[in-house]
Amino acid sequence: MSERTEVIVEVWPVSADEIGLWLISGKDAWRSEAVLQDSDPHTAVTDLLSVNGSSDGVKLLHSTSWRAEGTAVVLTYVAVIGCSAFVRDKWQNAAPISPALPDAVGKPIQVEATEAPIPRYIDVLMHGLRHLQFLLQTDSEARAALCGRWPDHLAVFRPALAGMYDFERGEEPITLPGGQAST
Numbered sequence: 001m002s003e004r005t006e007v008i009v010e011v012w013p014v015s016a017d018e019i020g021l022w023l024i025s026g027k028d029a030w031r032s033e034a035v036l037q038d039s040d041p042h043t044a045v046t047d048l049l050s051v052n053g054s055s056d057g058v059k060l061l062h063s064t065s066w067r068a069e070g071t072a073v074v075l076t077y078v079a080v081i082g083c084s085a086f087v088r089d090k091w092q093n094a095a096p097i098s099p100a101l102p103d104a105v106g107k108p109i110q111v112e113a114t115e116a117p118i119p120r121y122i123d124v125l126m127h128g129l130r131h132l133q134f135l136l137q138t139d140s141e142a143r144a145a146l147c148g149r150w151p152d153h154l155a156v157f158r159p160a161l162a163g164m165y166d167f168e169r170g171e172e173p174i175t176l177p178g179g180q181a182s183t
Helices: 041-051 101-105 121-138 140-145 150-154
Strands: 006-016 021-023 058-069 072-081 095-097
Touching: 006 041, 006 121, 041 058, 041 072, 058 121, 058 140, 072 121, 101 121, 121 140, 121 150
Parallel strands: 006 072
Antiparallel strands: 006 021, 021 095, 058 072
């Protein structure tokens, strides 16, 4: 007999300062145990932020994607955490996020149009950042939350409609009008 799939959440906590964007969790997202039946994914995310000392200063919390991983469905969130000075003054293990990361690790794993995607963690993070850039252009509440240095730092992450291009044939992604150039 097959067991049921669990639902877990992961949160990619990002912050910005004068220098750039930072993943305050270090090298990876924070992930929950299975979401309890008497709870919900959003609460699991806020609990993860609290357990990791990052619930103060949350400016935006947004679900960006989901994927099957092992025996679970992973719901991905990006948490925008405000910072009044330099990020590493508060989070010493924070890792810088550069738009050059995808070039350094190579292109995403290609699959056929009917196959399940196989995203790497770097692909999930980059998708989340492009999602924030999309929200800057389309959502007034998100635009208000992503103030200060955020628009400048996110400008290099061009939003693209998923699956609408073929890197092997040299096609460029379909972008929103006014979208910024990026890798």
